[in-house]
Amino acid sequence: MIHPAIIKKQRLIMLSLIIFIVLTVIMSMGLGHSTVSYDRLIPTIFGQGTFKEEFVLFSIRLPRIIITLLAGMALALSGAIFQEVTRNDLAEPGIIGINAGAGVAISVFFLYVPIDVRSFVYWLPVVAFIGAILTSCLIYVFSYKKNVGLNPVRLVLVGVGFSMAMSGAMIVIISSAERQKVDFIAKWLSGNIWGTDWPFIWAILPWLVVLIPYTLYKSQRLNLLRLSDSVAIGVGLSVEKERITLLLTAVALASSCVSVTGAIAFIGLLAPHLARGFIGPRNQLFLPITILLGGWLLLFADTIARNIIGIPAGIVTALIGAPYFIYLLSKKP
Template sequence: MIHPALIRKQRVILFISLLLILFTIFIGMGLGASSLSYDRLFPTLIGNGTFKEEFVLFSIRLPRIFITLLAGMALALSGSILQGITRNDLADPGIIGINSGAGFAIAIYFLFFPIEVGSFVYLIPLVGFLGAILTACLIYLLAYNKTNGLQPVNLVLIGVGFSIALSGAMIVLISSADRTKVDFIAKWLNGNIWGTDWPFVLAILPWLIILIPFTLYKANRLNLLGLSEPVAIGVGVSVEKERITLLVTAVALAATAVSVTGGITFIGLMAPHIAKALVGPRNQLFIPVALLLGGWLLLFADTIGRNVLEPSGIPAGIVVSLIGAPYFVYLLLKK
């Protein structure tokens, strides 16, 4: 049973996180290459803006805001699951190579297969998922030991190796490709938010609508998987079955996010850690907090990145890395 004081604390933190998101959305709607006066935001939202104001807000700003928010949530949830099933606080879909696997598959699809305008948006998450799940399976098999089960330290080390190898393979792939395709993949590697139209929101949203409730339903299983394997087996958990199911869920979330945002790391590392520090390690408590924090972190990073340098700005992935890399080193030294 969860103590009522913890539930109250979680609700307060969720409310504060929601306010942070709304405030960042408000700031982000007005900032950009085509600035939009803040006193014109509400009239424009209700349909009383000029053509230029409505175009900037509804066709440029809002789709990008929703994409970054949803992608940040997906990465945070993926990181939460990975940390639970591996019992490793350093697990993150970007660090352990899952994002790179998705990116490698997307690069192959983009370079060598015909692109159809109507289906491209919806195929990209699926292609990313196939690449990510293959990579995750290879990493899992190499980190697994028949005697001792999954080795958390090996998982991180092997995942980092896969991430570097796949990033290198991607660079080799694009070395002789068409210039426009090279530019796209280079931006993807830097974590540049490229899926900035409403169809991309519709492509990522169904995955989250299904996988967020599913993960919350499995929260208690995640709590048990976080214990030692003998304890989990002793209380009746089918460890390997649950672990594989949740691994596929984490991979799907990460692949869906990076298919429209590029190679972004550390969101899945930072958001769960901050959430655990605020409300404790129970998955029922910290996962909702991690969801909102992950969405806000990526939204905040993108808002800063696209307004720091004109005209193209700094990719959100680089801004997140500037924050996340020192945090990762801190965790590495602490653990």
């Protein structure tokens, strides 16, 4: 039984995050090289703007805002699942090599597979998922010890090694590619949000519509998986089945989003930690906060990166997240 005061606190935090998201969306809609003044936003949204204002808002700004918001939500939730299932607060899809595995698959697909322009966008999440699954299987195998199980610290170390190996593989793959295709992959590596058209939203939306509610439904099982295997088995939980199912969910969430946003890291590390600090470790309480917080973090990072600093959003998230990762690593015994 969750105390009503804690539920009230959760709702207040979620309401505050929704307000932050709305304010950031408004700020992002009014910033950019082609200015749409803030007093013209509402008339333009309701179809009373000029052709230029409507084009800038509906064809350039809004798709990018929605993509970053959705991707941030999915990456944060993916990181939370990894941390709960592996019982490792340092686990995150960008750090342990899942994103890099998806990137290698996308690079091979983009460079060597004949592309049908009409279906290219919709194949990207599928290709990224295949690459991420293969990478996660290898990481799981190398991190697992017989009679011991999954070693949390070993998982991070193996994942970091695979991430570096996959990044090196991408450089080798693109070394003989055409200049135009190399530029695309370089943007992906730097975390430059590139999938900024409406088709990219329709490509990843079905994945998130299914996987986010599914994860929230499994929140109680995540609580049990955070405990020892013996306790989880004692209450009747099929540990290996739930672990594999939820890990597949986390991989699918991360890979589908990085396929259109590029190599965004540390959102899945920061958001779950901050959410737990706000409301505590119960998944029923902190997962909804994690989702909203992840969406706002990536949206805010992209807004600042694109309009003020002029660098990819992935670099901004790395500048914020890397020191926090080092801090958490230093606290590990």
